[in-house]
Amino acid sequence: MASLVSFLAFHFLFTFFHYSSLAANVNYNIQNLGAKPDGKTDSTEAFLRAWTSACASKHPATIYVPPGRYLIGAATFAGESCNNPAITIRIDGTLVAPSNYNVIGNSGNWVKFERVTGVSVIGGTLDGRGTKLWACKNSGRNCPKGATTLAFYNSNNIMINGLSSINSQKFHILIDGCSNAKLVGMKVFAPGNSPNTDGIHVEKSTGVTILNSKIGTGDDCVSIGPGTSNLWIENIACGPGHGISIGSLGWVLQEPGVQNVTVKSSSFTGTQNGVRVKTWARPSNGFVKYVLFQHLVMVNVQNPIIVDQNYCPDHHNCPNQVSGVKISDITYQDIHGSSATEIATKFVCSKQNPCNGITLEDVNLTYKNGPAKSSCINAFGKFFGLVLPNSCLRNILSLAKRRK
Numbered sequence: 423m424a425s426l427v428s429f430l431a432f433h434f435l436f437t438f439f440h441y442s443s444l445a446a447n448v449n450y451n452i453q454n455l456g457a458k459p460d461g462k463t464d465s466t467e468a469f470l471r472a473w474t475s476a477c478a479s480k481h482p483a484t485i486y487v488p489p490g491r492y493l494i495g496a497a498t499f500a501g502e503s504c505n506n507p508a509i510t511i512r513i514d515g516t517l518v519a520p521s522n523y524n525v526i527g528n529s530g531n532w533v534k535f536e537r538v539t540g541v542s543v544i545g546g547t548l549d550g551r552g553t554k555l556w557a558c559k560n561s562g563r564n565c566p567k568g569a570t571t572l573a574f575y576n577s578n579n580i581m582i583n584g585l586s587s588i589n590s591q592k593f594h595i596l597i598d599g600c601s602n603a604k605l606v607g608m609k610v611f612a613p614g615n616s617p618n619t620d621g622i623h624v625e626k627s628t629g630v631t632i633l634n635s636k637i638g639t640g641d642d643c644v645s646i647g648p649g650t651s652n653l654w655i656e657n658i659a660c661g662p663g664h665g666i667s668i669g670s671l672g673w674v675l676q677e678p679g680v681q682n683v684t685v686k687s688s689s690f691t692g693t694q695n696g697v698r699v700k701t702w703a704r705p706s707n708g709f710v711k712y713v714l715f716q717h718l719v720m721v722n723v724q725n726p727i728i729v730d731q732n733y734c735p736d737h738h739n740c741p742n743q744v745s746g747v748k749i750s751d752i753t754y755q756d757i758h759g760s761s762a763t764e765i766a767t768k769f770v771c772s773k774q775n776p777c778n779g780i781t782l783e784d785v786n787l788t789y790k791n792g793p794a795k796s797s798c799i800n801a802f803g804k805f806f807g808l809v810l811p812n813s814c815l816r817n818i819l820s821l822a823k824r825r826k
């Protein structure tokens with residue numbers, strides 16, 4: 423009897439461990455698949471082999487990148503034939519782009535995920551080595567467009583946590599056509615004069631959250647393109663760079679709108695803009711609505727609050743028409759600090775579609791420790807509480823005045 427019990431117990435334990443080990447994470451160490459941590463040996467194939475193996479497994483899989491520098495070329499991780507909805511890429515090392523920018527400069531993206539579900543990227547550094555390409559671009563020579571460092575297209579349930587991206591050739595991180603993506607604890611850096619190196623660009627996506635990150639680049643810290651909805655941005659330190667921008671929008675006639683965007687508890691230091699909405703002066707059926715900018719600190723920012731519907735950064739071949747993009751229901755709440763130019767609050771809206779439902783509440787922006795100015799064209803809305811510089815929004819009485 424005792425031996426039967428111990429046999430059953432043994433059998434139970436054996437079965438239990440057998441199944442639990444099957445259910446456990448399968449681990450693919452890219453060094454075992456041929457990757458070399460020397461920064462010189464092309465390790466692209468090892469990463470792709472790890473991806474193929476992880477995709478073939480039905481159990482949650484981890485692709486592990488140990489410390490060291492791994493040279494990889496343009497790589498696409500495709501989800502079409504991937505059976506695994508839980509793949510984690512855990513990076514303790516640095517992925518480096520080829521030193522010759524031409525190798526990936528025309529491929530659009532460097533590390534690209536397409537139609538994947540349930541992918542997490544944890545830790546690690548991506549070094550795009552963009553310096554020589556920026557120099558080429560800044561010299562006005564004919565250069566490749568440059569590659570986006572890390573792109574997710576048409577993907578769902580994405581997590582990027584604790585990733586650093588430095589010196590991207592072009593955009594650092596792109597979320598395009600995705601739903602439910604969480605980006606947390608990111609560090610994104612490129613010099614303030616590096617062209618087109620936006621930190622995180624989101625478009626045609628819904629349910630994207632960006633938290634607790636430091637972003638300093640030569641372009642927008644976060645840029646928000648057409649078709650973005652339900653975007654939450656919180657606790658970002660931005661600078662240097664062009665601020666957090668919705669747009670540019672309205673280059674084409676048929677364009678999906680941007681709605682339900684929150685940017686809160688963030689700081690902007692020495693940036694060209696704080697929070698900006700920018701549209702081209704062209705016909706378009708695009709729109710921006712339900713946006714909240716809240717609890718923001720501006721330190722020496724050129725345009726802390728700006729809507730620009732005549733956006734044309736190079737000032738040549740400007741469309742010079744009237745923007746069709748409709749901007750409404752934008753709230754600025756608890757925004758403090760200093761402007762580096764006299765006009766701290768600026769609304770340049772479309773003659774055809776004036777900005778509507780703009781709200782300013784508890785805004786105090788100074789210029790050289792004194793008063794700043796505001797400027798409004800075709801902008802309608804109201805203000806509450808202390809608003810400095812004074813609101814120039816048209817036609818609506820403030821609650822305070824109405825109460826008198």
Ligand SMILES: *[C@@H]1O[C@H](CO)[C@@H](O)[C@H](O)[C@H]1NC(C)=O
Nearest residue numbers: 629651652653654682683684
């Ligand atoms: C707006 O987006 C947030 C996430 O950023 C979401 O929780 C909320 O439900 C959305 N609101 C509407 C009305 O869709």
Ligand SMILES: *[C@@H]1O[C@H](CO)[C@@H](O)[C@H](O)[C@H]1NC(C)=O
Nearest residue numbers: 758759786787788791808810
């Ligand atoms: C606005 O902010 C400045 C700088 O922080 C401060 O000195 C000033 O007292 C504030 N103005 C009001 C009316 O609170």
